[in-house]
Amino acid sequence: MTALVAYATSGGSTAEIAGWIAEELRTAGLDTRLLAAGEVDDVAGYEALVLGAAMYAAGWHADARKFAKRFAGQFAGRPVWLFDSGPLDHTADDTDLPPNHQATVAMELLQAREHVTFGGRMTAEAHGWLGFLSRRMAKEGHAGDFRNPPRIRAWARGVAAEILAARQGT
Numbered sequence: 001m002t003a004l005v006a007y008a009t010s011g012g013s014t015a016e017i018a019g020w021i022a023e024e025l026r027t028a029g030l031d032t033r034l035l036a037a038g039e040v041d042d043v044a045g046y047e048a049l050v051l052g053a054a055m056y057a058a059g060w061h062a063d064a065r066k067f068a069k070r071f072a073g074q075f076a077g078r079p080v081w082l083f084d085s086g087p088l089d090h091t092a093d094d095t096d097l098p099p100n101h102q103a104t105v106a107m108e109l110l111q112a113r114e115h116v117t118f119g120g121r122m123t124a125e126a127h128g129w130l131g132f133l134s135r136r137m138a139k140e141g142h143a144g145d146f147r148n149p150p151r152i153r154a155w156a157r158g159v160a161a162e163i164l165a166a167r168q169g170t
């Protein structure tokens with residue numbers, strides 16, 4: 001049995017968070033695949049899903065939105081968790097941020113158990129459109145890494161425990 005950790009990213013920081021989560025699932029003894037959301041074309045074989053999205057313009061990264069639509073209803077009976085990463089300050093750690101509209105839709109489509117928001121990261125070194133906008137936002141004082149690996153890893157250990165508990169129930 002294999003868990004899937006899928007992520008939607010433009011600058012790579014959400015992919016890194018997904019990697020930390022996958023590491024914790026593996027440490028807990030779960031066989032785990034880590035894939036970009038756009039690379040997933042079949043979900044039939046997975047016992048559980050963690051889907052993560054970078055947040056842009058108050059919404060979810062398009063690859064995560066498309067994933068939720070493509071696989072709507074296909075995780076029935078299997079546990080699903082959603083996370084997003086975005087705020088360039090400490091609000092995600094200090095408060096329980098509610099899911100935005102697109103995350104709420106994804107929760108319904110995938111019948112997710114839980115949604116959580118983690119802080120984001122922005123560097124001025126990104127390329128292309130992201131680099132252009134990031135440099136502008138960095139000048140306004142928004143650059144930085146607001147991810148919290150201990151919090152993310154602790155959350156992932158809780159997810160792993162729930163996946164293992166779900167196995168007992170089957």
Ligand SMILES: Cc1cc2nc3c(=O)[nH]c(=O)nc-3n(C[C@H](O)[C@H](O)[C@H](O)COP(=O)(O)O)c2cc1C
Pocket residue numbers: 008009010011012013014015054055056057058059085086087088119120121122130133134137
């Ligand atoms: C143009 C732009 C728009 C953004 N819009 C939001 C937003 O609406 N809400 C938010 O929480 N974070 C926003 N962010 C911050 C990103 O979500 C954050 O940098 C995130 O870590 C990026 O993830 P990625 O590196 O995986 O693409 C924005 C960043 C950029 C560059």
